[in-house]
Amino acid sequence: MDVMSSYTLKKGTYLVSDPAMIIKKTMDARSLYETLWEVFYQNPKEFQQLIIENVQFLITRTAEGDGIYNGVGTDSGTIMIISVDDHIHDERLNLDLDRRGMLTLRLDEEMTVEMKRYNLYFSNSIQIITNSVDL
Amino acid sequence: MAKRTYRKRSTRGRRSVKQQIISILVLAVLAFLVYYFLPEENEVPTPSYSTYQNEEGFYYYQSVGSEDYTYDARNLIGEALMSELNTITNATKTLITYGDARYALETVDRDLTEAEKLWGAYTSTMINAVWDAGDTWDREHVWPNSRLGLDRISNTQRSIASDLHNLRAATGSINSSKSDRFFSSGSGEATITDDGGFYPGDDHRGDVARILFYMATTYEELVLTDDLELLLDETDHYTVEGARMGQLSLLIEWHKLDPVSDFEKARNERISEIQGNRNPFIDRPEFVHLIWEGKTIGDLEKPVAETSIQTHMFYVLMERRWML
Numbered sequence: 001m002d003v004m005s006s007y008t009l010k011k012g013t014y015l016v017s018d019p020a021m022i023i024k025k026t027m028d029a030r031s032l033y034e035t036l037w038e039v040f041y042q043n044p045k046e047f048q049q050l051i052i053e054n055v056q057f058l059i060t061r062t063a064e065g066d067g068i069y070n071g072v073g074t075d076s077g078t079i080m081i082i083s084v085d086d087h088i089h090d091e092r093l094n095l096d097l098d099r100r101g102m103l104t105l106r107l108d109e110e111m112t113v114e115m116k117r118y119n120l121y122f123s124n125s126i127q128i129i130t131n132s133v134d135l
Numbered sequence: 136m137a138k139r140t141y142r143k144r145s146t147r148g149r150r151s152v153k154q155q156i157i158s159i160l161v162l163a164v165l166a167f168l169v170y171y172f173l174p175e176e177n178e179v180p181t182p183s184y185s186t187y188q189n190e191e192g193f194y195y196y197q198s199v200g201s202e203d204y205t206y207d208a209r210n211l212i213g214e215a216l217m218s219e220l221n222t223i224t225n226a227t228k229t230l231i232t233y234g235d236a237r238y239a240l241e242t243v244d245r246d247l248t249e250a251e252k253l254w255g256a257y258t259s260t261m262i263n264a265v266w267d268a269g270d271t272w273d274r275e276h277v278w279p280n281s282r283l284g285l286d287r288i289s290n291t292q293r294s295i296a297s298d299l300h301n302l303r304a305a306t307g308s309i310n311s312s313k314s315d316r317f318f319s320s321g322s323g324e325a326t327i328t329d330d331g332g333f334y335p336g337d338d339h340r341g342d343v344a345r346i347l348f349y350m351a352t353t354y355e356e357l358v359l360t361d362d363l364e365l366l367l368d369e370t371d372h373y374t375v376e377g378a379r380m381g382q383l384s385l386l387i388e389w390h391k392l393d394p395v396s397d398f399e400k401a402r403n404e405r406i407s408e409i410q411g412n413r414n415p416f417i418d419r420p421e422f423v424h425l426i427w428e429g430k431t432i433g434d435l436e437k438p439v440a441e442t443s444i445q446t447h448m449f450y451v452l453m454e455r456r457w458m459l
Binding site: 018019020021024025026027030033034037040041044045061062063064065066067068071073074075076077078094096099100101118131132133 | 233234237268269270272273274275276279280281285286287288289290296307308310311312313314315316327329330331332367369370371372373374
């Protein structure tokens with residue numbers, strides 16, 4: 001597990017979403033889902049880079065739990081950023097693009113993403129504000 | 136002597152047979168009593184229904200006066216009852232904003248014994264009541280956020296997403312586990328289930344059932360279903376088409392197995408003071424049977440005089456004796 005306030009995203013396609021919409025609700029994916037929360041909640045205030053059962057992603061909690069923040073909805077109170085290209089053959093994941101309630105990022109070049117007070121700031125100026133203090 | 140001896144033996148023999156028959160009869164009666172009135176070790180425990188329920192868990196029908204807010208729903212069943220309840224729950228409903236719901240829950244979800252704590256959803260965790268920007272607890276949508284038919288929720292909005300009846304204080308961890316999952320069968324503590332659902336825990340299953348019944352009645356766009364294929368389909372989350380939750384038949388079962396609690400009654404009262412409306416399935420739990428189980432009011436009427444257990448046992452014994 002890495003804990004930083006910002007990370008670099010290489011060129012490619014990413015989904016910004018509630019993990020509950022990415023990780024399928026199948027028996028094969030159950031362990032991934034359970035381990036995710038076990039690991040994440042050891043350090044829930046941090047913007048974490050996790051690799052769990054060969055799935056790598058960034059994850060942060062939202063400031064205010066469930067909601068829809070700049071078009072990204074969450075029932076888990078968390079938002080993940082995951083590379084579609086790196087996991088396209090993983091049957092445990094639903095990586096369909098452009099679904100309602102999530103953000104699809106197509107990056108032609110590297111980009112950084114920073115978390116401040118549970119808000120996500122991408123270097124291409126996209127923001128996901130989950131902390132109402134910053135609205 | 137020989138004759139006398141023979142007689143004595145003969146007399147003893149006749150007595151012995153008589154005694155044996157009596158003994159067998161006594162043993163048979165005892166065995167019968169044990170069989171009928173003592174629980175077997177492996178027997179499934181009888182659910183602990185409340186005094187407001189019959190032996191099958193159905194809540195008795197309550198007659199109310201004209202001052203009661205459900206008075207206009209009297210004598211109604213099925214769709215007509217659901218429609219009237221929709222009118223009733225919406226007539227006085229004044230939603231607060233989703234932002235204000237954070238602070239309302241500080242009061243609404245207070246534990247009945249520890250006044251400084253909230254009774255956390257699903258885990259029964261005692262949570263510090265003061266809202267601390269999600270560090271300790273989240274606003275959990277029992278009917279998930281993604282299944283409410285909305286594509287936008289903000290702290291300034293008053294909408295279905297800010298209805299206090301559907302919001303519960305929950306620790307971040309359990310809120311994440313439950314996420315957008317439908318409710319599914321289980322026992323014991325809250326956990327995700329093999330079929331992709333979530334079991335809310337023995338002490339919370341009735342609570343969530345009544346919350347979902349309220350939501351499905353108050354908001355016409357919400358649908359309760361048993362269709363697992365539909366419940367697992369997440370392609371239409373955040374759309375009206377995806378505004379469904381379940382599993383309905385389980386909720387009905389849980390409504391009986393986990394009767395209305397004092398916490399729910401207090402919570403209903405507190406919400407009515409803030410939001411202006413009540414969850415009728417907490418005040419009138421029998422409505423569930425009339426709407427979703429095809430029962431009639433007559434089916435749910437409480438017997439005039441309850442037969443005492445002793446009398447009941449006597450009649451059972453007498454009946455069995457005749458049969459023997």
